[in-house]
Amino acid sequence: MKLSLRARITVMFVATVLGVGLALIGLVYAYLKLTPVPFLAKIPTPDDGLVIDGAVPITDEILRRVLLASVVALALLTAVAGLIGWFVAGLVIKPLREIAHDAATVTRGDLGARISHEGPADEVGELAAALNVMLDALAGALERQRRFASNASHELKTPIATIQTMADVALASGDGASLRETLGRVREVNARAAQTIAALLQLANVDIRDRQEMNLAALCRDITHGQDVPVAAEPVTVAASPTLVRQAVENLVRNAITHGEDASLTLTKVGQNAEIIVESGGPALDTAEIRTWIEPFARAQRTAGAGHGLGLALVDAIAKAHGGSLELTPRAGGGLAATLRLPA
Structure with a gap:
């Protein structure tokens, strides 16, 4: 039978007290057994007197009494340690019980409930x-x-x-x-x-099967060739799937042209990431709303007839498959900036 956490803590507490007590009794018994007791005796004589200075071992009877008293005291101390350990273990696991209670509240369907813990940051x-x-x-x-x-x-x-x-x-x-x-x-x-x-x-089923070194600047210029989309691209090389990355960038550019105006593309290297930023003008957008556009079909519900609403979701999936990310942010003057980050 498996013991509860409280019982295991109590057993560990009792075992520690018992182990230390037995070790201490053993050390004391060995010390008394091996160390003679010194004594000094003076016997008066007609001359200057007789002085006897020596040592005698402790008798077995005394050792047995000391050992018996020590074992009885340890037994009482172990019993008290068990009671104290059970009480202390209850205090230790009390926050865990509260966490379990709050988690059960969430399990019952209250998704807004959270774990309430007011203790230290331990x-x-x-x-x-x-x-x-x-x-x-x-x-x-x-x-x-x-x-x-x-x-x-x-x-x-x-x-x-x-x-x-x-x-x-x-x-x-x-x-x-x-x-x-x-x-x-x-x-x-x-x-x-x-x-x-x-x-x-x-x-x-986004799956990277053809990862290889590729020139992102050349890819961006090739995608925007023949379109009215200005490109400012630094030479950046990434190890990625050319097929998937091309599809991701094409989706961003097509999204900017379809839903915005004056689209532009910028490619830079920021830290360890390559950033492809596709911007387009348009009306002012709400940050909370555009965060949902990465979800499948979300934007299609707001722009009837402008696609099935899976383009940005696919770009996000491709970015995550490469260990990158897609971030959508509203522009200060209106419109949208989509940032595709890929490890460079």
Whole structure:
């Protein structure tokens, strides 16, 4: 049977007291056994007197009594140590019980609850802080999952409803020409839905298989060639997948051209990272809102007809696969700045 944490702490406390006590008794017994007791005796005589100076060993009877008394005292001390250890162990694990209670509250569905710890910044405090960080991340992930499910269901439900409506209209009219036109429109809607599903599959299976040394400056100039996008690129080399990095940069540039104006691209090396900054003008944006644009389908819900909303999500996945990151920030004069960081 496994002992509880409180019982294990108590056992360790008792074992420590017992072990130290036995060692001390052994040392005292050995000292008394091996060390003779000195004595000095003076016997008066008609002359100057007789002085006897010597040492005698302690008798076995005295040693037995000392050993018995020591063992009895140690037994009583061990029992008291067990009671004290149980009480002290309860005080030690009390913060852990409070943490467990708060965690159970979260488990019951209250995702807003957090670990309340008012003690010092010790190991228990570090544990509480780490759990709160984990709960924040978990709540954020669940919220993103909820938004993804909502956005994905809306995005995938729309073509199905559109096809259903067009089919009903075509069947009601009974006209051959109308039926042919409807089939053409159904094919277009179905193609867009297939593109969305293909993008979702690509997002779920971002895999670096062709990592190699590549010149980011040449890549950026090649992507923006023939487009009205100014480029300021320093020579930076990274070990990455040319296919995925090209797709990420193309998505950022296309996003800037589609949703903004006066797009520009800047490539610099900052510390150990290569930074590709794609900026575009436009209306003032809210920081909290643009943070959600990295989530699949999030932006598609706000910009109808401007894509399936997976471009920035795919760029973020590619950046993370390379050990980098994607950061979206609003520009002071309006518009958006997207920063793709890759280890250089």
